[in-house]
Amino acid sequence: MYRVRPAGSSGVSYHLNLTVPSLSVPGYGTWPCPPSGTAGVTAQQTAPPGTYINIQATEEATFCDVFYIEDGYSQECEAIGNGTALDGTGRELASSVFPTTVQVEGALTQAYWSGAPAPSCSTSLLGTRCSYAVKTNCTTATTPPDYNVGIINSGDYVGTATYVSWISAAACIRFNIAGPWICTPGLSFINSMNVVMPPYACTYNP
Amino acid sequence: MLLLKLVLAVLATACILVVFTIVWVVSLNRGADGIDIDLVSAITLHSPLFWLLAITLLVAAGWLSRRWVFPA
Numbered sequence: 001m002y003r004v005r006p007a008g009s010s011g012v013s014y015h016l017n018l019t020v021p022s023l024s025v026p027g028y029g030t031w032p033c034p035p036s037g038t039a040g041v042t043a044q045q046t047a048p049p050g051t052y053i054n055i056q057a058t059e060e061a062t063f064c065d066v067f068y069i070e071d072g073y074s075q076e077c078e079a080i081g082n083g084t085a086l087d088g089t090g091r092e093l094a095s096s097v098f099p100t101t102v103q104v105e106g107a108l109t110q111a112y113w114s115g116a117p118a119p120s121c122s123t124s125l126l127g128t129r130c131s132y133a134v135k136t137n138c139t140t141a142t143t144p145p146d147y148n149v150g151i152i153n154s155g156d157y158v159g160t161a162t163y164v165s166w167i168s169a170a171a172c173i174r175f176n177i178a179g180p181w182i183c184t185p186g187l188s189f190i191n192s193m194n195v196v197m198p199p200y201a202c203t204y205n206p
Numbered sequence: 207m208l209l210l211k212l213v214l215a216v217l218a219t220a221c222i223l224v225v226f227t228i229v230w231v232v233s234l235n236r237g238a239d240g241i242d243i244d245l246v247s248a249i250t251l252h253s254p255l256f257w258l259l260a261i262t263l264l265v266a267a268g269w270l271s272r273r274w275v276f277p278a
Contacts, residue, residue: 111240127249127252129235129249149240151237151240152238152241153235153238153241153242153245155242166240168240183239185239186239188241188242
């Protein structure tokens, strides 16, 4: 998506081309727009000065593996685009580079509470809920995990357990290949109580 | 057409209940990275407040369906 606000001459037109597999999206203010994408997809829009225009070109990408599980968990799709908008006289109105890589994965992490610190508990009509400050328990090769668990809400195990281990599952997303993962609150289940668990091969895609 | 409307109404109601349950669980566990599945069942299946709101949603959905699926 590329947004420009034309200033100056009226009747300014722009177009965006999308090329696969590199998915580059060059935008020019020239008109007419010769198709240059693999499938020749272009988009153009004309608007009077003072209005915002929103130009979008979409092309089916052969190598865009949104629904392809590449490494067991990750799905990824990459689109790299840049655009330049010129007015009718060739002046540059705006330019932009917007590489976007989206990766989605389901992440598993093992975490444990070893009896301290004491959890923060509250009792209401919904029963007793306790917040445990936990530590992740992943193998060296999978540390730090993509889904970093710091607090787990669970039942009240104070007095009945001195060690509780959970496996937590969450959906994670990130917008750059090397960026941090952003995860939803995960669903956890207890996989051990009072028996220390060995490190787990957590989901790890740095 | 009547069957299609009925199916749509049931599916929409189910979706609303699922979304409501997710919002309910997440809002009650703000700040937590993980939520114990036993706790999820405790604050949903065993919660009178949850069922009160869920039944209110079901009644509202039934009333809307009555007017849309089977209009007088």
